Amino acid sequence: xxxxxxxxxxxxxxxxxxxxxxxxxxxxxxxxxxxxxxxxxxxxxxxxxxxxxxxxxxxxxxxxxxxxxxxxxxxxxxxxxxxxxxxxxxxxxxxxxxxxxxxxxxxxxxxxxxxxxxxxxxxxxxxxxxxxxxx
Numbered sequence: 001x002x003x004x005x006x007x008x009x010x011x012x013x014x015x016x017x018x019x020x021x022x023x024x025x026x027x028x029x030x031x032x033x034x035x036x037x038x039x040x041x042x043x044x045x046x047x048x049x050x051x052x053x054x055x056x057x058x059x060x061x062x063x064x065x066x067x068x069x070x071x072x073x074x075x076x077x078x079x080x081x082x083x084x085x086x087x088x089x090x091x092x093x094x095x096x097x098x099x100x101x102x103x104x105x106x107x108x109x110x111x112x113x114x115x116x117x118x119x120x121x122x123x124x125x126x127x128x129x130x131x132x133x134x135x
Contacts, residue, residue, distance in 0.1 A: 002064055005039040011056045011068055012037075014078060026050050045126055052130040055079075062123060072134055 012022035012033070019037065023030040026047060035041040043051070052058050055074030060066045069075035069082070 003039050004042060004061060005037040007061050007064060009037045011051065011061065014068065014082065015054055025054065045129055048126050049129050049133055053133055058126060058130065
C-alpha cells in the first residue's frame with residue numbers, strides 16, 4: 001500500500017536523489033524527515049509550502065491521486081526530466097500518460113464524514129498558503 005510517507009520519499013528522491021539532499025534543500029535536519037517518511041507524523045504547513053514551491057503536487061502527496069509534480073514551473077521542470085516524460089515523448093501512445101492537474105479542486109464534502117471535512121479544511125488552508133507563495 002502506498003502511503004503519504006512513501007510518496008514523500010518518492011518526491012524527495014525524484015527532486016534531489018537522496019533524503020539527505022532533500023532535507024538540506026528544505027532547510028531541515030535529515031532526522032526531521034524520518035517521522036514523515038515512516039508515517040509517524042505529517043509535515044507541517046511550512047514544509048508542505050516549500051515542497052509545493054519545489055514542484056510537489058500536494059494533492060498527490062495527501063491522496064495519491066493525480067501526478068507527483070505540481071503544475072508550476074518547478075513541477076514542469078521536474079516532469080520534463082522524469083523517466084516517464086522521456087518515455088512518453090518516445091511513444092505518444094503511452095497507455096499510462098502522466099496527467100498534470102492545473103489546479104487543486106476539492107469538491108463539496110456535504111456527504112463526507114467529519115474527518116474528511118477536517119482534512120478538506122486543512123488542504124484548503126495549505127493550498128491558500130501555497131497560492132500566496134507562488135504569486
